Amino acid sequence: MGRIVDLSQATAIREDARREGRAVVFTNGCFDLIHKGHVDLLRAAREKGDLLVVGLNSDGSVRKLKGHNRPWVPEEDRAAVLAALQAVDLVVLFDEDTPIDVIEKLLPDVLVKGADYRLDEVVGAEAVTTAGGRVELVPLTEGRSTSALIGKMKQSGSAGSETA
Numbered sequence: 001m002g003r004i005v006d007l008s009q010a011t012a013i014r015e016d017a018r019r020e021g022r023a024v025v026f027t028n029g030c031f032d033l034i035h036k037g038h039v040d041l042l043r044a045a046r047e048k049g050d051l052l053v054v055g056l057n058s059d060g061s062v063r064k065l066k067g068h069n070r071p072w073v074p075e076e077d078r079a080a081v082l083a084a085l086q087a088v089d090l091v092v093l094f095d096e097d098t099p100i101d102v103i104e105k106l107l108p109d110v111l112v113k114g115a116d117y118r119l120d121e122v123v124g125a126e127a128v129t130t131a132g133g134r135v136e137l138v139p140l141t142e143g144r145s146t147s148a149l150i151g152k153m154k155q156s157g158s159a160g161s162e163t164a
Helices: 007-019 036-046 059-066 075-084 100-106 125-130 146-156
Strands: 024-029 051-057 090-094 110-114 134-138
Touching (some): 075 090
Parallel strands (some): 051 090, 110 134
């Protein structure tokens, strides 16, 4: 089995990890145009447990959240890049606006988001804490964001037009 799995496979792997006493960590995002900020977040998340599962918004989900011109990178490519990162153990795609279904089925021991969120804004926090897990907010890498990267590319003319 590869690192890109469906939710039922991730849940089975999570159960195996639970039986082995291993802590499962979950984080999620669009991960369009992966940059150092993403890598730092994923490394920090991985340090919170033994197995890192990344929920990845599908192309349709990204379009609903970010607009018709996103994602810039198709889901298959984004998933492959994430799966190739040393910190990431599993990648699970989801089509919904939020990963609540994935979180409620997976019930990770640790749910990680960037510190640009408040605890009360973290999707799935209640499900995880009710099941005995915890929510961790990790510091962001200053000056690194997909929006900033896209803005810089547009300024230099390398990003093409908004409608491309």
